[in-house]
Amino acid sequence: MRYLLILLPFALLLSCQTTPQQDWPAESVTTKPWTRWWWMGNAVDDANIRKQLIAYHEAGLGGVEITPIYGAMGFEEQYIDYLSKDWMDRLQTVIRVADSLGIGVDMNLGTGWPYGGPQITPEYAASKMVVQQYSLKVGQALKEKITVNDEKQAAMRPKLVTLMAYGPETTIDLTDSLSEDGLLKWIPDANYELYAIFASKTG
Numbered sequence: 001m002r003y004l005l006i007l008l009p010f011a012l013l014l015s016c017q018t019t020p021q022q023d024w025p026a027e028s029v030t031t032k033p034w035t036r037w038w039w040m041g042n043a044v045d046d047a048n049i050r051k052q053l054i055a056y057h058e059a060g061l062g063g064v065e066i067t068p069i070y071g072a073m074g075f076e077e078q079y080i081d082y083l084s085k086d087w088m089d090r091l092q093t094v095i096r097v098a099d100s101l102g103i104g105v106d107m108n109l110g111t112g113w114p115y116g117g118p119q120i121t122p123e124y125a126a127s128k129m130v131v132q133q134y135s136l137k138v139g140q141a142l143k144e145k146i147t148v149n150d151e152k153q154a155a156m157r158p159k160l161v162t163l164m165a166y167g168p169e170t171t172i173d174l175t176d177s178l179s180e181d182g183l184l185k186w187i188p189d190a191n192y193e194l195y196a197i198f199a200s201k202t203g
Contacts, residue, residue, distance in 0.1 A: 029104045032062025041071025043078035046093045053097045063104030066094065069112045082111050126202040130158055134194040136165075145182035146196050158200035165192040 025031055035056060056064060068082050080086045091107075098105045110116070116125070130153050136142055146163060148154045160182075165172040167190045174194070177186045184194075 029062040029102065032060060034063040034065060034104070034106070035061055037064040037066050039066060039068045041075055041078070042068050042080040042082060042087055042090070043071065043075045044080070044090050045078075046090070049090065049093050050097050053094070053101060053103065057101040057103050061103065063106060064094075064098070066091075066105065066107040067112065068108070068110075122201070128200050128202050130198040130200045132196045132198070134196070136188050136192045136194060138188055138190050141187055142184045142194070146178055146184060147182045148198055148200065152203065153198075153200050156201040156203055158198035161197045161199050163194060163196045165194050167192045 037052075053064070068087075071079050080090065094105055130148055130150070132146075132149065134142060134144075134146075146160065148158045160175070160178070163174045163178060163184075165174050165186075165188070167188070169190075172192075174184065174186055178184055
């Protein structure tokens with residue numbers, strides 16, 4: 001009886017009809033892998049566009065996704081303004097070469113990822129966190145204001161989210177201890193490290 005119980009599952013498996021294996025779809029532009037093609041500062045030219053696309057094609061890629069984005073140091077003189085005539089000419093070169101190679105071309109809807117437009121108010125614009133650190137010794141008052149020191153970020157009108165003090169044994173939330181002009185009304189009874197967290201914009 002024990003042997004019958006062991007053989008029964010195998011008999012059931014053999015009696016089941018197997019599903020025919022499905023064939024892979026025919027190879028095409030859309031079934032091949034694509035690559036994201038970053039245009040750093042849009043510092044591209046026709047000769048290198050052609051060279052790069054041929055290399056992608058020979059590697060077996062099905063297409064490219066152009067992503068215009070911030071530049072690279074040392075190539076500032078080669079930057080091309082996004083959507084300028086020169087930029088559009090380079091894009092036409094991409095399309096012509098890609099068509100001749102039989103590969104696809106796609107593109108992000110804007111420069112990088114933070115899409116904008118009149119429907120995006122400053123409240124919902126791309127944001128970032130700015131952190132500033134201060135050191136205070138026992139009995140010492142902080143003379144400087146709690147504000148963003150970086151001029152570029154200060155122009156974004158960052159908003160203080162929280163101010164925390166970390167001591168040897170305690171952690172204190174000092175956010176409500178700040179005056180309206182950013183001065184801290186607090187004298188530590190030990191050595192503390194202060195961290196101010198600001199919500200700012202990427203610009």
